[in-house]
Amino acid sequence: MLLENKRLLVTGVLTEKSIAWQVARLAQEQGAEVVLTGFGRGLRLTERVAARLPRPTDVLELDVTREDQLDTVVADLEGRWGELDGVLHAVAHAPRAALGGGFLDARWPEVASAMEVSAYSFVALGRAFSPLLARSGGGSVVGLDFDSSVAWHAYDWMGVAKTTLEGCARYLARDLGGQGTRVNLVAAGPLRTAAARAIPGAEAVSDAWPYRAPLGWDVHDGEPVARVVCALFSDWMPAVTGEIVRVDGGAHAVGPSTATSP
Template sequence: MLAGKKILVTGVLTEASIAFATARLAQEAGAEIVLTGFGKGIRLTRRVATRLPTEPDVLEMDVSDPDMVAAVVADLDDRWGKLDGLVHAIGFAPNSAIGGTFMETPWEDVATAMQISTYSFPALGAAFAPLLKASGGGSYVGLDFDATVAWPSYDWMGVAKAGLEAACRYTARELGAQGTRVNLIAAGPLKTMAARQIEGFSQFEDTWDDRAPLGWDITDTEPVGRAVCALLSDWMPGVTGEIIHCDGGVHAMGV
């Protein structure tokens, strides 16, 4: 499905991450991938990269540092001369911005959450647009968590995800002229490293156990990885600006 595709995957930290499942499935489907990491976390990325079917290169990239982003763009330009797919699996909020203290969070921490989790999406889209255009348009896929309602303890990350959903639509509008498809996958809750930051994560588990008509396994990232790979492929050429829910159907259920 992805034979010959050149894909950059961000956010791989552990085997439990959606980004890892995406990278593994993309390789199994024929893609060549490169991963990114930064700071102390890059050691985790390099370690987990060895557990993929083919060990990929890992480039350092802090999305809040334009120079580092530009360096990765230059590397991929020299390496491939194009980019068929870009996976945005990036999100961060300081401790004060999640966990039930929504009304007390200082602006500085809100700004950090918004810069990393929201602004980085269009920023990376702009930076990698020339490489995506060189491939004929390519596909840009981000990871989301349904932001149409307020979730317990999710707080400013929920606000950042709402911004991400809007940013996806605007990025799709801006990059559509060059043929680039821009979409989000709104995943159900999974026991990833990001989930460990959320106090009261068990409430999400209980909700999905009760309401998912298809059922939902919080330890299985493969369904979401498959959905990401589907968007990275050429099989959804008319889909952009979309939020596709891969959550067992919870988003469509009432009480």
């Protein structure tokens, strides 16, 4: 029971294939209380899939770009628990014009949207929930990342947003460290999620990944990523902050291969 008595807020659940859903499921199995968030047209999907968790849980409306909705969720958790042990930021979005080969064509409105949703919202979550986290002794803020050390095919401005996310995580770790809050990112290998399907041409990266990774990689299995997120939520990593933990079968550690199939 790695997370016994922990109280967690999990964003970004849309389907059972979502990394965030796997995190919520595993966290419940490890003893945590979990509340999910959703918004807009996806709220109904989140509510539906929440019922498939080991223990059905509440879903709160939260558009991470809206301060009023952040305030409302903070107030709900204040009344519900009075404190908070962890927050998962599993939110990313870029307009189609900023993906799939549109790097040079995208204009600032599309780029600004990608940056706000995919990077700045991480800071907004940390700022909003920091008082509740402080009451639990500091707690943990975890975000989902994708390796941004190279320029990936089709990823374009989302890749730049992930680079910005990594910078945000370091500065947030610095500023929340004084209250004991740990801030980390988990850089997952490519998975067949709804978010991945929204990136035109993403399969060029994901299809080759299992052959690059020394440990292999199952693009349909998000549990290895969820396990690391739950470990970061736990009390077993008390001195880890400002870190990017790569969960990708080791692909980041080796050079590209000319092989594309076994």
